[in-house]
Amino acid sequence: MSTSVLPAAHGGSSHQQAAQRAQDGQSAGLGRIIDGKALSEAIRADVARRAQALAARGVVPGLAVVLIGDNPASQVYVRNKAAACEKAGLNSRVLRLPADTSEQALLEVVQELNRDPAVHGILVQLPLPPHMDAAKVIETIAAAKDVDGFHVSNAGLLMTGKPLFRPCTPYGIMKILESEQVALRGAEAVVVGASNIVGKPMAMLLLAAGATVTLCNSKTRDLGAQTRRADVLVVATGKPGIVTGDMVKPGATVIDVGINRNAEGKLVGDVDFESARKVAGAITPVPGGVGPMTIAMLLVNTLEAAERSLQH
């Protein structure tokens, strides 16, 4: 192990300090844990204020959540979304359909919600049962009510840099980075996982913010070589522990999108939290990191859909 050549007083920023710690092989210093729950509560309080102003003009923002089947994890998310809406003064309606609902019947439900003026946002909970074509269902949602931001036309608008709705998880991550004052212009951002829901839109938002973006997928040859270059590392693969501390650049901001249950039934992310925290400058925990932000941004998108409904 090399010894420190820099006096402690020169380690001005937390990034420099983390880099120095890593060079020293010290694990005494730990990266800061980012409180996504607290930030999500602040955003939800702001949504509540804006919803009140809208209600005074006669519009109560309304979200419709469609849940097919009885996946227990989906039940929990949907309950959390409804509770968050209620707390912020938004109307929410949960439509529960049996697992054997036909695709045609679901499309008709979506079309009816498209026509309902009290519904400003429509979310069809994913994943859908295997007999349904998720793309077809999503494309049936009116783009102006697609608060998930999954519709092809919203994906296209995001690519042009003029999004109507930003997908909730990447949007929430941008809010985290903003609140952490992470400089993105010229930064190296590495996204692990290239899904339509998280990885790809995340890459677009980081690019729009001026980062140099690397989007990794399951075929990436040397994942560690990519992640070790990242000033900002976003991991969204659904593979617990895919990123470990030795794959993190000292001082990096690490955003863990994974939500997995381990053998003991405990929630864990895609990042090995304990080892990564020893190297990172800041890191999101699971739970209490990205998850609550996803819900907060869903409320923001629903509120903005309702605000737009007044503008024409």
Ligand SMILES: Nc1nc(=O)c2c([nH]1)NC[C@@H]1CN(c3ccc(C(=O)N[C@@H](CCC(=O)O)C(=O)O)cc3)C=[N+]21
């Ligand atoms: N059309 C659609 N849109 C979605 O946005 C969508 C979806 N389908 N299908 C499922 C995933 C998953 N998802 C989560 C949102 C919040 C938490 C969340 O708040 N998690 C808490 C913990 C929750 C717990 O204890 O289980 C946390 O991380 O602190 C998790 C997961 C949205 N999804």
